[in-house]
Amino acid sequence: MRELRKDPVVGRWIILSSDRRLRPSDFSEPDPEAANGGPDSCPFCPGHEAHTPPEILAYRDGGAPNGPGWTTRVFPNKFPALRVEETLERSGEGLYDRMTGVGAHEVIVESPEHDRDLSELEVPQIERVLLAYRERILDLQRDTRLQYVLVFKNAGRRAGASLEHGHSQLIATPIVPRVVTEELEASRAHFRAKERCVFCDMIDHERRDGRRIVLESDRFLAIEPFAPRYPFETWILPRRHRAGYETAEPEDYAAFASILKETLGRIRRALDRPHYNYVLHTAPWGGDEGDSYHWHLEIMPKRTPAAGFEWGSGFHINPTAPEEAAEYLRGIRS
Amino acid sequence: MRELRKDPVVGRWIILSSDRRLRPSDFSEPDPEAANGGPDSCPFCPGHEAHTPPEILAYRDGGAPNGPGWTTRVFPNKFPALRVEETLERSGEGLYDRMTGVGAHEVIVESPEHDRDLSELEVPQIERVLLAYRERILDLQRDTRLQYVLVFKNAGRRAGASLEHGHSQLIATPIVPRVVTEELEASRAHFRAKERCVFCDMIDHERRDGRRIVLESDRFLAIEPFAPRYPFETWILPRRHRAGYETAEPEDYAAFASILKETLGRIRRALDRPHYNYVLHTAPWGGDEGDSYHWHLEIMPKRTPAAGFEWGSGFHINPTAPEEAAEYLRGIRS
Numbered sequence: 001m002r003e004l005r006k007d008p009v010v011g012r013w014i015i016l017s018s019d020r021r022l023r024p025s026d027f028s029e030p031d032p033e034a035a036n037g038g039p040d041s042c043p044f045c046p047g048h049e050a051h052t053p054p055e056i057l058a059y060r061d062g063g064a065p066n067g068p069g070w071t072t073r074v075f076p077n078k079f080p081a082l083r084v085e086e087t088l089e090r091s092g093e094g095l096y097d098r099m100t101g102v103g104a105h106e107v108i109v110e111s112p113e114h115d116r117d118l119s120e121l122e123v124p125q126i127e128r129v130l131l132a133y134r135e136r137i138l139d140l141q142r143d144t145r146l147q148y149v150l151v152f153k154n155a156g157r158r159a160g161a162s163l164e165h166g167h168s169q170l171i172a173t174p175i176v177p178r179v180v181t182e183e184l185e186a187s188r189a190h191f192r193a194k195e196r197c198v199f200c201d202m203i204d205h206e207r208r209d210g211r212r213i214v215l216e217s218d219r220f221l222a223i224e225p226f227a228p229r230y231p232f233e234t235w236i237l238p239r240r241h242r243a244g245y246e247t248a249e250p251e252d253y254a255a256f257a258s259i260l261k262e263t264l265g266r267i268r269r270a271l272d273r274p275h276y277n278y279v280l281h282t283a284p285w286g287g288d289e290g291d292s293y294h295w296h297l298e299i300m301p302k303r304t305p306a307a308g309f310e311w312g313s314g315f316h317i318n319p320t321a322p323e324e325a326a327e328y329l330r331g332i333r334s
Numbered sequence: 335m336r337e338l339r340k341d342p343v344v345g346r347w348i349i350l351s352s353d354r355r356l357r358p359s360d361f362s363e364p365d366p367e368a369a370n371g372g373p374d375s376c377p378f379c380p381g382h383e384a385h386t387p388p389e390i391l392a393y394r395d396g397g398a399p400n401g402p403g404w405t406t407r408v409f410p411n412k413f414p415a416l417r418v419e420e421t422l423e424r425s426g427e428g429l430y431d432r433m434t435g436v437g438a439h440e441v442i443v444e445s446p447e448h449d450r451d452l453s454e455l456e457v458p459q460i461e462r463v464l465l466a467y468r469e470r471i472l473d474l475q476r477d478t479r480l481q482y483v484l485v486f487k488n489a490g491r492r493a494g495a496s497l498e499h500g501h502s503q504l505i506a507t508p509i510v511p512r513v514v515t516e517e518l519e520a521s522r523a524h525f526r527a528k529e530r531c532v533f534c535d536m537i538d539h540e541r542r543d544g545r546r547i548v549l550e551s552d553r554f555l556a557i558e559p560f561a562p563r564y565p566f567e568t569w570i571l572p573r574r575h576r577a578g579y580e581t582a583e584p585e586d587y588a589a590f591a592s593i594l595k596e597t598l599g600r601i602r603r604a605l606d607r608p609h610y611n612y613v614l615h616t617a618p619w620g621g622d623e624g625d626s627y628h629w630h631l632e633i634m635p636k637r638t639p640a641a642g643f644e645w646g647s648g649f650h651i652n653p654t655a656p657e658e659a660a661e662y663l664r665g666i667r668s
Contacts, residue, residue, distance in 0.1 A: 001655055008560065009532050009536075014649070014650040095536060177648055178648050183343055199343070205429055205430075226339060226430045315511045316348040321352045
């Protein structure tokens with residue numbers, strides 16, 4: 001079973017993907033995917049391409065498809081939450097709404113090297129990863145059933161990663177996720193009230209204030225947000241207004257790679273290799289968010305075991321002021 | 335520093351409570367509170383009352399305040415996220431809004447016994463815990479600066495608990511948390527459209543359908559919700575409409591204790607003592623939600639390491655269908 005279901009009260013969609021585990025009784029078994037025996041048994045390492053589904057995209061120095069020689073490689077998740085092969089069907093059942101599990105769930109292997117964090121790769125290699133995100137978003141936009149592509153990275157078990165070889169993921173969905181919708185609507189409301197992008201206002205404010213800036217380059221700004229959910233939560237924003245990640249200027253991707261490497265590297269040194277997530281926030285295609293929304297990346301280190309009740313309450317308690325975190329990160333030597 | 339801050343885009347409030355840890359550099363140290371050396375070193379065990387702040391409420395078989403003899407004991411959190419002693423002040427700074435950290439953060443120790451899960455206590459003892467929630471909500475309502483009391487339980491480290499002795503917590507806030515507001519507004523919209531409570535509609539639907547029912551008693555229903563975020567997520571709802579937990583009928587608390595014990599016990603056996611959270615969802619006092627909202631408890635087992643990206647995306651992937659989970663839980667012998 002693979003379907004989308006909507007909570008009848010708050011309208012939150014979830015993905016039910018019940019063939020990812022077979023039965024409830026399997027649930028107390030350890031996840032077989034969690035086994036990490038190093039490069040020899042890693043399905044993401046070069047030479048083991050047959051252990052993954054066939055590649056959708058690969059940047060190569062040489063070699064044939066689905067063999068070694070790649071620098072960045074994209075393929076469908078072996079246990080996909082959603083699949084493009086489904087037919088889009090919507091149905092109701094009393095109060096409830098559901099949709100077939102149409103979509104895509106892909107893995108982006110960031111480099112051939114097994115145990116390198118993204119921050120340890122060279123800038124051109126990180127740029128290839130960022131260009132792979134862009135290329136996949138552009139390709140998935142052609143599927144008219146889909147409305148959004150969510151790009152994210154889970155690094156480390158505490159952040160939800162089951163394999164240690166550095167990788168990102170994307171999930172393309174036939175609906176715009178609720179968290180994205182909320183952000184889009186809030187940005188639109190700000191624009192209607194002020195004729196300005198709320199993120200541009202934030203960038204202006206932070207650059208004048210200075211206390212929450214981690215790094216600044218010609219094209220990007222890395223800040224600790226004013227109201228961070230997690231200690232050392234860090235956002236990277238392009239300084240020039242642009243709603244969609246995939247339509248950034250060609251030069252932006254190298255500049256983004258550079259500030260991303262430096263920011264992740266500092267967080268890594270500050271917190272001693274924390275597990276972390278990041279999520280790319282970008283406008284859906286074909287919307288009217290050109291003026292009001294502003295793409296950015298939100299990085300969330302996960303040092304403490306998930307502070308449980310926040311899941312249910314939406315209330316985050318953060319013991320570290322962003323001003324202190326930013327000062328600390330600014331002081332770290334590269 | 336202890337203050338509430340609002341994200342300028344989506345309006346999410348967070349609590350900054352930065353004296354809970356001293357400096358960013360302390361952050362990579364293990365949490366000293368996480369040490370669990372058994373009853374001898376447990377500040378929540380009888381005889382160790384001097385290791386906690388003075389009690390606010392205790393149900394006692396005997397003994398003097400702040401000494402042994404209690405069956406359920408409530409005191410302020412030693413490292414409170416919010417404190418009643420602050421003065422409520424609101425201030426702006428450009429785009430940003432903040433508020434002083436007025437509120438309350440209390441611990442409810444569920445029994446004198448160190449290593450009993452709530453499901454292992456006798457029904458009358460669980461009822462005392464539930465009555466303590468009620469009594470604290472009623473008392474905090476008298477503080478006119480406060481708008482909401484969020485009662486929750488973190489059981490086990492993976493669910494955010496730092497001490498193993500069974501306890502619940504409450505946080506009283508000068509604002510209504512966003513997740514609560516969303517639920518209230520959605521319920522009100524349903525009521526306006528249909529003149530019916532959405533939770534009453536859900537209860538009717540589930541009782542007719544049957545597939546997602548875990549347990550049913552005269553006064554309560556335990557179900558797997560149609561769109562669960564987590565495997566074995568379980569909700570307990572009173573069958574009769576009532577917006578506020580603290581105004582339930584006197585007989586409800588014993589009946590709630592009984593179904594809560596049985597439900598938690600079955601989840602415990604099904605998933606082999608999972609870590610879990612629960613959050614009490616109840617209407618704020620003095621609102622107009624009497625007809626449209628319906629209090630309930632949401633239980634969220636945390637078997638897998640937090641599926642990271644869901645934090646950032648709001649998109650939950652659940653590998654276990656609620657119909658299968660309910661069938662499995664129904665089949666477990668008490």
